[in-house]
Amino acid sequence: MPLAVRSVESFAEAARLLAAEEGARLLAGGTLLMRAVNEGDVRITVIVRCTDPGRELVRREGERVRIGAGVTLSRLARAPEAAFLAPVVRAVGGPAIRNMATVGGNLFAHSPYGDLGTAFLALDARVTLAEGGTGRELALEDFYRRRDHRPPPVVTAVSVLRPRDPAAFRFRKFSRVRPKGASVVAVAAHLPAFGGRLEGVRIALGAMGPTPLRARAAEAALEGRSLGTETAGAAAAAVLDGLRPSSDAIASEWYRRELAPVVMRRLLLAEEPRR
Ligand SMILES: Cc1cc2nc3c(=O)[nH]c(=O)nc-3n(C[C@H](O)[C@H](O)[C@H](O)COP(=O)(O)OP(=O)(O)OC[C@H]3O[C@@H](n4cnc5c(N)ncnc54)[C@H](O)[C@@H]3O)c2cc1C
Incomplete structure (x- = not known):
């Protein structure tokens, strides 16, 4: 052919x-x-x-950062405007993959890939599509609902919230091969706190469904409360609500169900995994 x-x-x-x-x-x-x-x-x-000239831009726009779809993961890891995403990028593949793979391409990578999309979902990402005269912006969750339709949507850029407190954004990925294996489970959380209480919590899970998904019950367990052992335990207990992870070559559904609450609790309590 x-x-x-x-x-x-x-x-x-x-x-x-x-x-x-x-x-x-x-x-x-x-x-x-x-x-x-x-x-x-x-x-x-x-x-x-x-060769659209906009494909390689990384730009601060108020509380957000706009990232062109053609920005490679290596370039993203070096961009000062998006420094909070560097640990996520470093968890994707090895250097050769990161030198080639782009932000737009990662949104089309099927589970268990798509770590960047998991982080973006926790950061309230909006995706710009090449539709209409000036492009059309939609929430990342809506993009994922349309992603595999024909004709495929063309992504021009992604805009994500820039955490005011960099420590409020956390990402943990568990893989069998470290540091660069595909996710068994990935968790990203944006945990803004005001006066000691969490407000506007967003938690996203990767490799727990066909696309990255919000863990809404876990978010509800944290919202308006202070972060501690008890609330982290409640969020971990709720993390699987409504989810049906699949079995694949990387892990079984059972293993993912066992692991997700552990990764969630460790991320919230900033605990390091035992080696
Ligand atoms: C060895 C290996 C290890 C990997 N490890 C990881 C990992 O640990 N974590 C992880 O998340 N991913 C991982 N990946 C997946 C990797 O992130 C993706 O391969 C990469 O992000 C895809 O980007 P690309 O630019 O190469 O896309 P391409 O291969 O060029 O395209 C992939 C698909 O997306 C479409 N596409 C790309 N950009 C756009 C756009 N702007 N608009 C519309 N459609 C578009 C293409 O048409 C194509 O259908 C790994 C891949 C490999 C090969």
Whole structure:
């Protein structure tokens, strides 16, 4: 099957091509896409290469940081505007993957990948799509509901909350191969506190469903309370509410269910795992 390569200068043009050609896929870092091509995925007939100048921007915008979809994970780890995300980025793959993989591509990486999306969900991320004249912004959870539809949405950028207190944002990933294996469970939490009470808690779980998911019952167990052993225990006990993690090559559903409350409690109490 011949494979065509098209180069375009804007995300809007890329979106038009993807809508017109069933087999067209946007090329970002290629860490997943080119693997699929090399493995002989014949559904892919056109590779769309996009040089939109906005794809590599990282910019503070008030309380938020806007990150272009084409920013590589290595570049993100070095960006002072997004220093709070550096520990998350360092938990993704090895240096070779981080040098190629992009922020936009990580939003399309299927579970158990997608660690960045887990962190973004805890930071109230909004995703900009190349739709309409100026683009369309939607909440990350809404993006995930649409992600696998045809034609695929084209992501131009992601905007995330910048934690006022960097210590209020926490990320923990448990993997069998350290430091760079796929997540058995990943947990991200934004825990802003005012006068000793938590306000606006957001907790996201990775590898516990088909996409990163909010742990709303755990959030409710913390909201308006102070963080301590008792509240952390209540949040850990609630973390699985409404979730049905799957079994895959990395871990079974049973193992993930056992592990998620432990990772949640350790993250809240800032405990280091026993080695
Ligand atoms: C060895 C290995 C280890 C890994 N380890 C981890 C890990 O520990 N944690 C983790 O989270 N991930 C991990 N990954 C997954 C990795 O994060 C993804 O491969 C990467 O983020 C995908 O980004 P990319 O730029 O290479 O996307 P590509 O491979 O170029 O694209 C992937 C898919 O996303 C689509 N796409 C990309 N950008 C856009 C866009 N802007 N708009 C619309 N569609 C788009 C493409 O069309 C394609 O369908 C690993 C991958 C490998 C190969």
